[in-house]
Amino acid sequence: MKLLSIFALFVSLIYAVQGQPYRGTVRLVRSGSFSSSYTAGIVQIYYGSNSSSNSWGNICFDSSFGSTEANVICNQLGYNGASTYGSAGSTTSYGTDTAATALNDVNCANSNYLTLQQCNLSTVIKPSCISDNEDLYVSCQTTRIWDSPDFSGQIRLQGGTYSSYGRLEVYCNGEWGTVCADSFGPTGARTACRQLGYSDYSTYNTNVPGSSSQHTWFENLACNSSSNCLGTCESCPTTQISFCGTGSRDVALGCEFDSSYATSNNTPSTCEYAGSRRPDRGTVRLFRNGVFSSSYSAGIVEIYYAGSSYRSYWGNICDDSSFGYSEANVICHQLGYNGVSTYGRAGSTTSYGTDTTSTTVDDVDCASSSYLTLEQCTLSIIIKSSCISNSEDAYVSCYTTRIWNNPYPGQIRLQGGTYSSYGRLEVYCNGQWGTVCDDSFGSADARAACRQLGYSDYSTYTGNLAGSSSQPIWLDNVICSSSSYSCLATCESCPATQYHNCGHSQDVALGCEFDSTYTTSSNSLSTCQYADPSSSGFGVPLSGALILARNGVYSSSFTSGRVVVYGIGSSTSSSLFWGNVCRRTSFSLNAAHVICHQLTFSGASTWSYSGIDSNLFGVDTNRTLLDDVSCSNSRYLTLFQCTVSTFISSLCTDADDISVTCYTTRIWSSPYTGQLRLTGGNYTNEGLIEVYCNGAWGTVCDNTFSATAARIVCRQLGYNSYYRYNTLPIVGDTPQSIWYNSLSCSSTYSCLSSCQSCPSSSSTTCVHAEDVTIVCYSSSTSSSTTVTTSTCQTTSSSDSDGLSGGAIAGIVIGVIVFIGLVMFFSGSAQKKKKERQRAALAAAAAQATVELTNAQVVPTPNPLTHQPAPEPPPTTNQEPPPSYAGAAAVTQEVKEYNDEKSPYPPPGPNPEPSAPSFAPPPPFAPYPPTNTGYPPDPAYPPTGGYYPPNPYPTPYPTVSGYPPATYPAAPPPDTRPDPPPYNEAPYPPAPY
Known part of the structure; x- marks a missing residue:
């Protein structure tokens, strides 16, 4: 009998704990009665003006209450939102509740909140809320918020009288299970309650045991005080916990509103990835x-x-x-x-x-x-x-x-994970990110990939993070022969095309970690750029490279945009980075022409700066790399042939970054014999060498090609020197001729045509697999070459620079003969009239002689041949562009504009494209x-x-065909050495 009494007392204690409401608990009542099974009724909340004055009271249905607040109440009760709501006086379904009003002015910012504690509310009751008719009722959806679990690590409370207390259950491996009380403490309890939308716990115990058939998923939880998701403390295991003490050890948890702790902002999906x-x-x-x-x-x-x-x-x-x-x-x-x-x-x-x-x-x-x-x-x-x-x-x-926004072939990244250390392994090949198949993928391969990313070791290399069906699968059967490799490309090169027998369900997911038992990787972003022998640096910018940017997107297809220059220093320096050009002091249209030449366009129509064109190109936050840019010759081919300074004025800000608008015609659109160009590269300083002979572009054979020849090629293109040659995976088209095969060069040459003249026919002893590729660079801001657009024309210098003296004399004689003929056929008119005619014709002949003589000093060459003046775009109803000799006025306007005498840059003489129709940006x-x-x-x-x-849409055109389209990219990481x-x-x- 005594044992029965003790058992009854034990049961009553359990019920008392289970039936105890905690501050913030809500329930539904009908006609004065409560049941945990109700989905509709008058809302009561256990609350008070302070934590010691809690009691059951109603919520006022006032003007601030709406569907958002009703949804949150149903979420707190464990249901999937509200179907209807209103005032108790508007229905007879639930009777009258005589409890006092506890809350009014309830206002929730998000209908996905989990408890009313996440909303604004007031315990100061308005007179209009005192009547029981103003009590709130809700009718909730009958489906539970956990009926279709959204993710592994979702939790719920079960078996209690109210929704704020019960056995703590977690969803793992497709099944609801319990949490072992071993090592479960206040931080674990608080974390679980915060995941459910409460700020704190009120109790945790083992008074609501689970079914014997339930798995126990978690034990020894290690949470910190700021955790909002239980999954950040412990991930779902692959198998259940095998032993959890003796007797019932399942955690039961009570949660409450506690103003001494920060309110949780959790919604049902907040912790979706925390427990992965x-x-x-x-x-x-x-x-x-x-x-x-x-x-x-x-x-x-x-x-x-x-x-x-x-x-x-x-x-x-x-x-x-x-x-x-x-x-x-x-x-x-x-x-x-x-x-x-x-x-x-x-x-x-x-x-x-x-x-x-x-x-x-x-x-x-x-x-x-x-x-x-x-x-x-x-x-x-x-x-x-x-x-x-x-x-x-x-x-x-x-x-x-x-x-990874400006990737190189063989670069890798992890995608789709919760943290940056875990995700689907993706590799960049052939201009596109793709995945890696898990066939033959093992520990050495995983370690090489993690070391490429800067970690010493891997934690896992399996997972279920399948890539998109539109993604290629680039690598299969990756086999790294050594665990010491630090670049995945050392083990497997980018293929030319997809070739595999894999589906995306076999995509490798990789986790990387710090592991002191392995040597730390010393990789930087650029370490693995040259690890793939099939790419050997393809697409890698070197010192002096240029590209245009719009709104943070870098593309070689842009003809207009913010000017971004790469490097200054040796070609292999790890401290090189992308930077901008400041407009201050001396920047002019001459420099804009040179920039467009380097980008392979025929010239610039206009230039501007960020302070007034940010609505077109955005603001580039790279550091300023160059200032005091001054180009003495607008025919130069690269920016470093001009005078520039790396000592940046304190006046230079992001608002002073230069932009240019180039003509869409290419600098080689009307080529001369012996002209060179680089094609097929990601930047204009690299590619397949092509030479113009016999009216067609052809390639150069590597049979007699040497370092001296490579240096001459880069000089002719305006660069200091070459970085590498014969390393890019580019060959000429089958129909293309191979023009040069017998080069004999001197180190003093600046034109490749000095090494070999154009032959009459294509070489028959070479094939396109022997075509020469090259990467050029300028290692300093003082280029040693003074080559211009016309320096390497294969005709004589007199032909290059203007008409010869004999030609001019012949023309003058012709003019005089023409005058004599006119005089002969004029007859014997009145003497004064003849004299006036002779004087006029003699003056015309003298003027023609002066103009033709001056042509030796300021030639008027074919604008499509050497581009002394920029080629206008193919538009109509526009003024022709001025000659370079006539551009002084424009340069003066730009100078005045640089001195900030005008709020906007001068319009180009032949602007291309037309100005946008919208208003200019604010100052x-x-x-x-x-x-x-x-x-x-x-x-x-x-x-x-x-x-x-x-x-607004950017109104500027782009060009295609050369260089090949690249994926828009943002700059590589900044490596500025001297921070404040x-x-x-x-x-x-x-x-x-």
């Missing part, structure tokens, strides 16, 4: 106000790390004296971004809230800002006392362009001293002026 798999050791992510998103490009940095690989956890990085630009840049690289815009201490900004996670890593020091992960840097897990405060946590704001608003360079979403607006996205202190924007802040 455990983060890999060394994974980094960004947090804002306690929320993580893989789309963030700015926030407080967290790293999944610990002293050993056994039990890593999320923690912060201290922004101490060793943390600077290089370290912030590497973090952005690891996150997949192009580099860092700003960085600093969390305590110096309110943009990202406070992250209460403990500090995990200190004394981060990166020897190179080009590194790809923090594993390549030195760091410490011994935390200094000065780093304990949350205000010392490091934050970064990364540029929004991705590190340039300078950036503030600091700016986050961010955000990607409107919830975190920038702190100062920035350029909005262009709402952390609390300053290191470079002009990003506009995003």
